[in-house]
Amino acid sequence: MQTSVKDKNIVLGVCGGIAAYKSVKLLRLLKKQGANVKVIMTQSAQLFVGPLTFEALSGQPVCTNLFEKDGSVSIRHIDWAEKADAVIVAPATANIIGKLANGIGDDALSTFMLAATSLAILCPSMNTHMFENRAVQRNLERLKADGYYVVAPASGELACGAKGYGRLPEPEDILDRLLCYLTPKDLKGKNLLVTAGPTREHIDPVRFISNPSSGKMGYAVARAAEHRGANVILIAGPTTLPDPLNITIIKIQTAQEMAVAVFENLENSHIIIKTAAVSDYRPLDPAKQKIKKKKDKITLFLQKNQDILKELGRKKKDRILVGFAAETEDLEENANKKLKEKNLDIVAGNLVGSPSSGFGSDINEVTLFYKDGTKKPLPAMKKDAVAHILLDQICALHPHS
Numbered sequence: 001m002q003t004s005v006k007d008k009n010i011v012l013g014v015c016g017g018i019a020a021y022k023s024v025k026l027l028r029l030l031k032k033q034g035a036n037v038k039v040i041m042t043q044s045a046q047l048f049v050g051p052l053t054f055e056a057l058s059g060q061p062v063c064t065n066l067f068e069k070d071g072s073v074s075i076r077h078i079d080w081a082e083k084a085d086a087v088i089v090a091p092a093t094a095n096i097i098g099k100l101a102n103g104i105g106d107d108a109l110s111t112f113m114l115a116a117t118s119l120a121i122l123c124p125s126m127n128t129h130m131f132e133n134r135a136v137q138r139n140l141e142r143l144k145a146d147g148y149y150v151v152a153p154a155s156g157e158l159a160c161g162a163k164g165y166g167r168l169p170e171p172e173d174i175l176d177r178l179l180c181y182l183t184p185k186d187l188k189g190k191n192l193l194v195t196a197g198p199t200r201e202h203i204d205p206v207r208f209i210s211n212p213s214s215g216k217m218g219y220a221v222a223r224a225a226e227h228r229g230a231n232v233i234l235i236a237g238p239t240t241l242p243d244p245l246n247i248t249i250i251k252i253q254t255a256q257e258m259a260v261a262v263f264e265n266l267e268n269s270h271i272i273i274k275t276a277a278v279s280d281y282r283p284l285d286p287a288k289q290k291i292k293k294k295k296d297k298i299t300l301f302l303q304k305n306q307d308i309l310k311e312l313g314r315k316k317k318d319r320i321l322v323g324f325a326a327e328t329e330d331l332e333e334n335a336n337k338k339l340k341e342k343n344l345d346i347v348a349g350n351l352v353g354s355p356s357s358g359f360g361s362d363i364n365e366v367t368l369f370y371k372d373g374t375k376k377p378l379p380a381m382k383k384d385a386v387a388h389i390l391l392d393q394i395c396a397l398h399p400h401s
């Protein structure tokens with residue numbers, strides 16, 4: 001089941017760091033996902049961004065003071081702590097980290113955190129040396145042991161001019177971690193191999209045969225599986241997508257390189273999902289130099305590539321094998337043929353050409369075909385949602401689950 005933050009009560013704690021402006025983006029992102037967000041700001045956070053900004057965007061009063069009341073008898077920070085599904089402190093400064101590690105509550109945010117019993121995520125953001133400081137590291141270790149989730153800061157150029165770890169991760173990555181921590185871990189202990197994207201078969205150094213696969217479906221499967229606790233290896237052809245978090249990514253170009261990467265990682269895999277659009281043929285003898293347009297017609301000889309999935313089907317053992325089939329006609333017939341010939345458990349088939357299941361789209365309309373001859377047509381939906389439904393089906397099949 002896909003986890004979402006829709007209608008969840010999220011408390012966003014904002015501390016005084018230059019990255020406080022990114023919390024505004026995080027708030028907007030959470031609101032866009034349908035979350036109900038309340039903001040607590042420290043005194044120094046208000047020197048960077050005004051409470052009005054957060055108030056306007058959250059549609060809720062912002063808590064800035066330990067002793068304020070919101071008109072009812074309950075004290076706001078205690079009331080919010082009881083109702084929160086999750087709390088995110090972003091940016092979390094060395095100061096709040098030190099206070100929380102030592103149980104100190106001397107302002108609205110730290111007191112709220114002491115009272116909160118929900119999932120709590122800290123996103124440290126500070127100068128690299130400050131982050132590496134032994135006391136800060138010791139405090140973070142203690143907080144992890146206490147059950148806090150800590151999202152590691154990103155590396156890059158910092159506001160102070162230095163380069164290194166300390167940047168607040170992008171709001172999309174913080175949301176991704178929140179979703180991950182909220183998701184039940186029904187694939188814990190499972191090793192999952194996913195292939196994604198197109199392959200490129202070079203004709204000469206500057207030209208290649210490929211296809212318009214964006215890799216979005218495979219990346220969605222990899223992300224969803226990681227959220228559900230699987231150890232994920234993603235073998236990806238060239239895409240423009242950001243690397244998913246907490247996943248081993250092996251980047252390849254050709255079908256032959258994909259085959260090597262797949263078979264090197266086969267042994268420990270429990271589940272293999274092949275979303276990749278593999279080139280069926282490669283130029284037999286690619287030119288070493290750029291081909292010049294001297295002749296009116298040229299002939300390109302193509303050599304068939306190995307069918308990786310078919311080979312996986314031969315070596316199947318008790319692994320779950322899932323293939324994808326993008327067809328332009330006779331979806332059911334073609335998908336069932338692939339299911340049988342490649343010895344698969346499930347084929348996710350779709351007709352290319354319609355806007356709801358085209359290459360590069362964020363949505364897909366697939367039908368799942370099973371080896372017992374049954375099928376399950378799914379309506380058009382986001383690729384993330386397709387990925388989770390596919391994983392639900394796999395969990396129902398898996399002999400070890």
Ligand code: CTP
Nearest residue numbers: 274275276278305306307308309323324325326
């Ligand atoms: N596949 C593979 N190796 C190949 C070709 C395809 O592993 N050389 C996998 C794809 O990753 C996908 C499934 O097989 O999961 C079906 O791919 P598709 O391109 O739809 O079909 P093909 O088997 O190549 O057959 P055809 O092109 O004749 O439709």
